[in-house]
Amino acid sequence: MTTVRKDIPEQYKWDPAALYPDVAAFDAAFEQAKADIAAFASREQTITKDAASLAETLETQMAIELTIHRLYEYAQLASDVDLSDNAALGLRGRVQNLLDDWTSATAFVNPALIRLEEDTLAAWMEQQPSIKAYSRYLHGVRRFRPYTLSDEGEKLLADMSGALSSHDDIRGVFTAADMRFGKIRGEDDKPLQLTGANFVTQLMSGNRRVRRAAFFKMYETYAQFGNTLSALLQGFINERVTVAMVRGFESSLQASTFNDEVTPDIMHNLIATVNKHLDVLYDYYDVKRESLGVSQLHLYDVYAPMVAAETRSCSYEQAVEMVLDTVSVFGEEYRSVLEDGIRNRRWVDVYPNAGKRDGAYSTGGCDIEPYMLLNFTDTFDDVSTLAHEAGHSMHTWYSSGSNPPQDAAYTIFVAEVASIVNELLLMRRQLASATDDARKAEILDQLMELYRTTLFRQTMFAEFEETMHTLCADGVPLTKEVLCDKYYAIIKRYFGPRVVCDKPIAMEWMRIPHFYYNFYVYKYATCLSAASAIVKRIETEGESYVQKYLAFLRCGNSKSPIDSLKVAGIDLTRPEVVEDAVADFAATVKQYRALCKKG
Ligand SMILES: [Zn+2]
Secondary structure, three states: OOOOHHOOOOHOOOOHHHOOOOOOHHHHHHHHHHHHHHHHHHHHHHHOOOOHHHHHHHHHHHHHHHHHHHHHHHHHHHHHOOOOOHHHHHHHHHHHHHHHHHEEEEEEEHHHHHOOHHHHHHHHHHHHHHHOOOHHHHHHOOOOOOOOOOOHHHHHHHHHHHHOOOHHHHHHHHHHOOOOOOOOOOOOOEEEOOOOHHHHHHEEEEEEEHHHHHHHHHHHHHHOOOHHHHHHHHHHHHHHHHHHHHHHHOOOOHHHHHHHHOOHHHHHHHHHHEEEEEHHHHHHHHHHHHHOOOOOOEEHHHHOOOOOOOOOOOHHHHHHHHHHHHHHHHHHHHHHHHHHHHOOOOOOOOOOOOOOOOEEEEEOOOEEEEEEEOOOOOOHHHHHHHHHHHHHHHHHHHHHHHHOOOHHOOOHOOHHHHHHHHHHHHHHHHHHOOOOHHHHHHHHHHHHHHHHHHHHHHHHHHHHHHHHOOOOOOOOOOOOHHHHHHHHHHHHHHHHEEEEOOOOHHHHHHHHHHHHHHOOHHHHHHHHHHHHHHHHHHHHOOOOHHHHHHHHHHHOOOOOHHHHHOOOOOOOOOOHHHHHHHHHHHHHHHHHHHHHEEE
């Protein structure tokens, strides 16, 4: 039975009243924002009339954005804890409409800023120092100048954007609502309905019969829909390739990386470096085969835990202690701010309850506390999740506290660094303090799994992604056969000569939604590589390095992502960071092997 929300003590729930004392206050702010948005439209005539008008427009825009953000957060905090609460969902719907109005009302801003001549802007910055405070923001908009179309062209693309971005939605509806995967015999020998959501859990079963059945059943179903799913993926990629070409980018990859203010060589460096060291991954699969005690490792075995995890429970209070203990390495400020947030300021919505959103996330920003949603069920995984989300939240706290609002939000390219740093530190601390070998093996298994899934698997996906985009740009139709052949070849290379690559894996691309995220996955791998390097330097250099790391957290968006990582001494343009992450994985495999030999 899931707990009813009202039965959970207040101290374990976040508090929307910190944003607005009640719905009446929300309504008042909402109405004001609506009026401000309507009034903003008239600035289209004056935005670049003179320095004073530009300064005023930028400041007004920022102020309205902060209000909308606060309204959004209030609605999110209210609705995500009970998705059946129609009143809260109503607030959310209203804010969504407000956001749409805001997008339309500000549609003139970027084109006007892009049209502004460099000399004029430079002169205005001298006249109005408040414009200078927006130089990063202005740079962020104006760097798109070479890839901006005529006003009519931009309007056409904007009007078409809903239709152009529909492939992912169609795939989502098709796989979740229309596809049926049939039943397998579950761990308890009873029939079990296989779904997209429980598939990986079955692959993680300690029972090989269950893993095998889930694997073959899943792809037996996908095999029937390969033509539809390849047509959808081709549609999506074609759209990305075409829009990039129309805008004058060299490729869809360049367009995507340009958005993140990086260049394609970051991803190419990752792929090349990982490929150079695939033998380390093969070695890991050998260890896995030995641990599982099977004569040959099949693809349906790779998710199975090497160590049967003991059901060791861990209360939320213990988890908080463990996480605070871990982050004490960052010094008193980090630790005490986090402790105050968790214990007194109700940053965390801790336990699952009926209707609450699944999973975990961190949210927040300027003037808004960095709230965390958890679904804590007393497992060690939940402790890792708390460490991970606390990493996001403290990154948000540092970057919003150290920058003006326009520079506060760190970009997606560095977004997973602070969270993975915390997770790695937690695991390494647990490892150092573990007294029995069984517990050590369990932690090492989790660590290896983190590297395997985040560093190697995401890089493999990135490689496949680029292959598809390149083929599409060259005019090769992305049929089911082409996609399966290419995917299978990459799989064989990443699993090596000693893993049995069961044929149905060629269809795995059909069930991965990330191929519709447009060069997103490689960023998991680069963030893990950066985090791995940061953790190593914290451990070897101590306090002096910690200061550099905190300076990175304070960067927000005041620098490009590559430059802000350089503040922490991490240079992702060079192969060393990825090399080192691979070496950390290799060392973990070695440590695990040594532990097994001993036992
Ligand atoms: Zn995260």
